[in-house]
Amino acid sequence: MPIFLREPNSSGTVVEFELERVVFQTRTPHQDVIIADTAYFGRVLFLDGVVQSSVNDEAMYHEALIHPGVTLHGAPRRVLLGGAGEGAALRELLRHPGVESVLACDIDDEVVQAVREYMPELCQDAFEDPRVEYRAADVEDVVDGAAPGEFDVVILDVTDPMDDGPALALHSVDWYRRVARALADDGLLIVQSGELDVVDMLMPRTMRATLREVFPWTQLVHYHVPSFHSAWTFTLAARRPLELRPADLAARIERLAGLRVYTPASHARMLELPAFLEAIMAEPAEPIRGAARDSVYVYAAARSRG
Numbered sequence: 001m002p003i004f005l006r007e008p009n010s011s012g013t014v015v016e017f018e019l020e021r022v023v024f025q026t027r028t029p030h031q032d033v034i035i036a037d038t039a040y041f042g043r044v045l046f047l048d049g050v051v052q053s054s055v056n057d058e059a060m061y062h063e064a065l066i067h068p069g070v071t072l073h074g075a076p077r078r079v080l081l082g083g084a085g086e087g088a089a090l091r092e093l094l095r096h097p098g099v100e101s102v103l104a105c106d107i108d109d110e111v112v113q114a115v116r117e118y119m120p121e122l123c124q125d126a127f128e129d130p131r132v133e134y135r136a137a138d139v140e141d142v143v144d145g146a147a148p149g150e151f152d153v154v155i156l157d158v159t160d161p162m163d164d165g166p167a168l169a170l171h172s173v174d175w176y177r178r179v180a181r182a183l184a185d186d187g188l189l190i191v192q193s194g195e196l197d198v199v200d201m202l203m204p205r206t207m208r209a210t211l212r213e214v215f216p217w218t219q220l221v222h223y224h225v226p227s228f229h230s231a232w233t234f235t236l237a238a239r240r241p242l243e244l245r246p247a248d249l250a251a252r253i254e255r256l257a258g259l260r261v262y263t264p265a266s267h268a269r270m271l272e273l274p275a276f277l278e279a280i281m282a283e284p285a286e287p288i289r290g291a292a293r294d295s296v297y298v299y300a301a302a303r304s305r306g
Helices: 058-073 088-093 109-118 139-145 173-182 202-211 249-254 264-271 275-281
Strands: 003-008 014-019 021-027 032-038 042-047 050-054 078-082 101-106 132-136 151-156 183-195 217-225 230-238 303-305
Touching: 003 032, 003 050, 014 032, 021 109, 032 109, 042 109, 050 058, 058 088, 058 151, 058 183, 058 217, 058 230, 058 249, 058 264, 078 088, 078 139, 088 101, 101 109, 101 139, 109 132, 139 173, 151 173, 173 183, 173 202, 183 202, 202 217, 202 230, 202 275, 217 264, 249 264
Parallel strands: 078 101, 078 151, 101 132, 151 183
Antiparallel strands: 003 014, 003 303, 021 032, 032 042, 042 050, 183 230, 217 230
């Protein structure tokens, strides 16, 4: 008998996944974990009942997360990746030949190891690359223990705000001030900033407002991810503006072997919004100064039925 998992989507809607086979399931100290086979998306990772990655479309998420920002920075050598998770963001980061060292951390090592075993196509041995140091650690502790200006790029691929989830505190002005201390003066922060919803763009607007309390320049990046049933957003933040379309953009991208999604044309699409969404994004939002649940929609755990 198939299992149906109901995932909370935008307010007032849910998405139901039919799970053909659950290959791994556990409750870690931090979250519920399911790895399951589906007919359409292939093998899928769910955390607290919310889809995180599917083998069939994960490149649409991870290439959009990594490449626009790292390519525009131009010359990052030292990178911190918070939320190493599936290893797919790490895989994409290592395509950049100038990257000399990556400190990758994740609070939930059980997830990292489960995905390495059951979804190895996501990391493709990225954790074994000699440039990588992996720590099973809370990114808050890693950031607070870093030397000032230690990293050229910080990437925060942490989960959405979930009631009692592991990333609920990683969306505030205070947190981004701590991150800024660990960034070089010309450094870049990349954060996943939630669904590109067509109603009020609440999560990306709120994240932008929060980041601008610390960083003078921000830029929204977005791309459609079919298993998320929406486009998804990522926000770049820096102390200096980055040139969004450098003259040598095509040459920079050409150096990145093995890409499936990211091209000069898709780079342009990732940085532009339809006019009606630009108008929504222009509306003000309140920065997150306390718990994320006080400012943005916070998911409850999804339910399954069989």
